[in-house]
Amino acid sequence: MFTKILVANRGEIAIRVMRAAKELGVKTVAVYSDVDKDAPHVQYADEAFPIGPAQSQLSYLHIPNIINAAVHTGAEAIHPGYGFLSENDHFARVCETWGLVFIGPPATAIQQMGIKAGARRLMEEAGVPVVPGTEGTVTDLEDAKQIAQKIGYPVLVKASFGGGGRGIRIVEDADGLADALERASREAQSAFGQGDVYLEKYLINPRHIEIQVLADKMGHVVTLGERESSLQRRRQKLLEEAPSSGMTPELRSAMSDAARRAALAVDYESAGTLEFLLDQSGAFYFMEMNTRVQVEHACTEVITGVDIVQEQIRIAQGLPLSITQEEVNFSGWSIECRINAEDPDKEFRPSPGQVTVWREPGGPWVRVDAAAQEGYTVQPYYDSLLAKVVTWGRDRDEAMRRMARALDEFRVEGVKTTIGMHQKLMTDEQFRRGDIHINFLAERFKGA
Ligand code: ADP
Ligand code: ADP
Ligand code: MG
Numbered sequence: 001m002f003t004k005i006l007v008a009n010r011g012e013i014a015i016r017v018m019r020a021a022k023e024l025g026v027k028t029v030a031v032y033s034d035v036d037k038d039a040p041h042v043q044y045a046d047e048a049f050p051i052g053p054a055q056s057q058l059s060y061l062h063i064p065n066i067i068n069a070a071v072h073t074g075a076e077a078i079h080p081g082y083g084f085l086s087e088n089d090h091f092a093r094v095c096e097t098w099g100l101v102f103i104g105p106p107a108t109a110i111q112q113m114g115i116k117a118g119a120r121r122l123m124e125e126a127g128v129p130v131v132p133g134t135e136g137t138v139t140d141l142e143d144a145k146q147i148a149q150k151i152g153y154p155v156l157v158k159a160s161f162g163g164g165g166r167g168i169r170i171v172e173d174a175d176g177l178a179d180a181l182e183r184a185s186r187e188a189q190s191a192f193g194q195g196d197v198y199l200e201k202y203l204i205n206p207r208h209i210e211i212q213v214l215a216d217k218m219g220h221v222v223t224l225g226e227r228e229s230s231l232q233r234r235r236q237k238l239l240e241e242a243p244s245s246g247m248t249p250e251l252r253s254a255m256s257d258a259a260r261r262a263a264l265a266v267d268y269e270s271a272g273t274l275e276f277l278l279d280q281s282g283a284f285y286f287m288e289m290n291t292r293v294q295v296e297h298a299c300t301e302v303i304t305g306v307d308i309v310q311e312q313i314r315i316a317q318g319l320p321l322s323i324t325q326e327e328v329n330f331s332g333w334s335i336e337c338r339i340n341a342e343d344p345d346k347e348f349r350p351s352p353g354q355v356t357v358w359r360e361p362g363g364p365w366v367r368v369d370a371a372a373q374e375g376y377t378v379q380p381y382y383d384s385l386l387a388k389v390v391t392w393g394r395d396r397d398e399a400m401r402r403m404a405r406a407l408d409e410f411r412v413e414g415v416k417t418t419i420g421m422h423q424k425l426m427t428d429e430q431f432r433r434g435d436i437h438i439n440f441l442a443e444r445f446k447g448a
Helices: 011-023 040-044 061-073 089-097 107-114 116-125 141-151 174-192 247-266 297-304 307-315 396-409 420-428 429-433 440-445
Strands: 006-008 029-033 046-052 077-079 155-158 168-171 197-201 207-215 221-233 237-243 271-276 284-290 333-340 357-359 364-372 385-391 411-413
Touching: 006 011, 006 061, 006 271, 011 029, 011 040, 011 307, 011 364, 011 385, 029 040, 029 061, 040 197, 046 061, 061 089, 077 307, 107 116, 107 364, 116 197, 116 247, 141 197, 155 174, 155 333, 168 174, 174 197, 207 247, 207 284, 207 307, 221 247, 221 440, 237 297, 237 420, 247 271, 247 284, 271 307, 297 307, 297 333, 297 364, 297 385, 333 396, 333 420, 385 396, 396 420
Parallel strands: 006 029, 006 077, 029 046
Antiparallel strands: 155 168, 155 197, 207 221, 207 271, 221 237, 237 333, 271 284, 333 385, 357 411, 364 385
8 A cells, every 4th residue: 555645635625535545544745825724634634745825726736836745745646636636637647757646547538538529429439328419529600500400409518628517608599609609618718728619409407417436457347326416506516415316226227337338438447427417308418527536426435335535545556446346235315515605695606704613513424524614714716615514314305304404503604605505405395305407406596
């Protein structure tokens, strides 16, 4: 096993990774920007190394500073968490150049899946159903009009390098196409440094269902069932659950087979997630693959008992997966609520500032992955996720009642949070029935 790894991230995911390392007997190095000197992830680590000023471009995204920190502290491997450098194939290659193990998939797999327009073609070749749309990227307005006509309006213009729900535009008719192409491309250029876009049919009120995959260097691929991430605001997830109330055993098996084929098609290694849309007719389509650990991985951990981050570390080390497909057992139901420093009454605007009161829930079957504490200052520079509350129940109803109880215990003052919104959801009749789709939250909450 590695003796020391560096975690190139901050917040709850940095601590999550360090916990996994600690259980494996591996020492951890935190990195931090100037404003994160006293942050919880720095306090948790065995040692810590500064990587620059607050702006992530100059610290958490600054590859030379991160490599320098790893070399200086003698870390043998780097875990990128999610966001930041986790889906940057160039970073994965630079790590290799410096003799550092990148705890994630091979750079080629990141690259193949990262160019979403190209990934669609690859998946079609692998026999995975994809959302109807363009073959590759679109550059010409007349071509785009013809394709859109053929797939039928409304269509989505999507950034090929997009992520985090950005670089996506809905187009209702041919008149709106030119403007949407131009705007999506500009947004993608500024957010991702690359303006390529493609077209996809806009599905009406589908569910977002994803399959968790693990693959080792020996060619073993194991699927850990699905998660449902339909509850989103502005295409960003706010609540997830596993399993999905929209699932049947047949559908689960078909989707898991598709996920396995997808992983094999790119010689995948490590943990990854295949995201699908399930339409109202019961058909499902590949949307994208996240080649990293996801925010909501905990839901799957809770119902399978598999530590996904530990598997990532083991795989990177060259060890086989600790479980076979036959050994994967599902038990009960899990729900995750993302507690963000945002104001649901003001269209989910970020709410930075000092946390004056912080009291986390506890008790039976409640897991809290957090990176805040009393006196902690929520920075405007980074993601607004403060904590994830994850509950387990023998069935969906029990998981929900437990979540309602946990949210009730959670006390945060000083910043606005999404706790109240989640509390309302736990008593929402339609949600309780599992009658949900990707626009459900927008129908319930203004600005979502
Ligand atoms: P990102 O990389 O930003 O996560 P995705 O392709 O995963 O981009 O899409 C983000 C979200 O946008 C999805 O979870 C879904 O809610 C919505 N979405 C994406 N594609 C479609 C589509 N073809 N039709 C309807 N909604 C879609
Ligand atoms: P997940 O896909 O793990 O469910 P999110 O979609 O919320 O979760 O993405 C995880 C984190 O990564 C978020 O902080 C999001 O803003 C960030 N993120 C995702 N894709 C990108 C990207 N391409 N560039 C920058 N940040 C990204
Ligand atoms: Mg996605």
